[in-house]
Amino acid sequence: MNALLASGQRMLAIAANTVREAVRSRLLYTLLLFAVLLICAGALLSALSYVENDRILQDVGLGAMRLFGVAIALFVGVGLIHREVERRTVYTILSKPLSRAEFLLGKFAGLVFTVWMQLAIMALAFAAVSRASGAPLGGGHAAACLLLAVELALVVAIATFFSAFTTPMLSSLFAGGLWLVGNLTRDLREIGEASHQPGVELATTWVHRLLPDLASFNLSIEAVHGLPVAASDVWLPLAYGIAYCAVVLVGAVIIFEQRDFR
Numbered sequence: 001m002n003a004l005l006a007s008g009q010r011m012l013a014i015a016a017n018t019v020r021e022a023v024r025s026r027l028l029y030t031l032l033l034f035a036v037l038l039i040c041a042g043a044l045l046s047a048l049s050y051v052e053n054d055r056i057l058q059d060v061g062l063g064a065m066r067l068f069g070v071a072i073a074l075f076v077g078v079g080l081i082h083r084e085v086e087r088r089t090v091y092t093i094l095s096k097p098l099s100r101a102e103f104l105l106g107k108f109a110g111l112v113f114t115v116w117m118q119l120a121i122m123a124l125a126f127a128a129v130s131r132a133s134g135a136p137l138g139g140g141h142a143a144a145c146l147l148l149a150v151e152l153a154l155v156v157a158i159a160t161f162f163s164a165f166t167t168p169m170l171s172s173l174f175a176g177g178l179w180l181v182g183n184l185t186r187d188l189r190e191i192g193e194a195s196h197q198p199g200v201e202l203a204t205t206w207v208h209r210l211l212p213d214l215a216s217f218n219l220s221i222e223a224v225h226g227l228p229v230a231a232s233d234v235w236l237p238l239a240y241g242i243a244y245c246a247v248v249l250v251g252a253v254i255i256f257e258q259r260d261f262r
Helices: 002-022 026-047 053-086 089-094 100-133 139-163 168-182 185-195 198-210 220-225 232-258
Strands: none
Touching: 002 100, 026 053, 026 100, 053 100, 053 139, 053 168, 053 220, 100 139, 100 232, 139 168, 139 220, 139 232, 185 198
């Protein structure tokens, strides 16, 4: 028990240091500023339409939150591990009573907390603009933000996985590409089923099973149109996201343990 507490304290220290380092990034504030501006611009875009003003405003706002949340997770997160190696501070850190797994998981926790802080700021801006414009807010919006937070944590886990063995640019490309494909896995499966070709059906089914099903985290349509959200629409993706994060992080730790820093 004492060993677990000590390990948790070490990871917490790494996470806190990661947050302090991340919030110094100018890119972080640039992306956050553009996100808030786009959320506010939704009010202007909705004013240009004669119908469905509220839906246009909230579509733009939720889309901006998702797009810039992923951008922050990718472009701010992937470089942190590489910078530790490049500046050779990783040698000093790992020379202390700290395992590589604790270092990597601490980095992940710090990045997730940083991304969630930015998401909270964007959500507050979204709520303020919606209230000012008279657009309704409800439980569907809260559920959409919760699952978006899980999706961003999964994106950070994927970025951490690639950062464990490759450069920041390649990590961004791989993680960003996987995010794009992850939003299309359901469509690919449906295309495979419609093809009535056993080989295509099998391939698209396995693609859907192995790659992250990120469409399951998107409740924007339900939130914007005021559709009912069942409890299973929230807890099933929540459990799926946690499990997928765990699998990805185990893989990242295994690779990072074998990495040669010389």
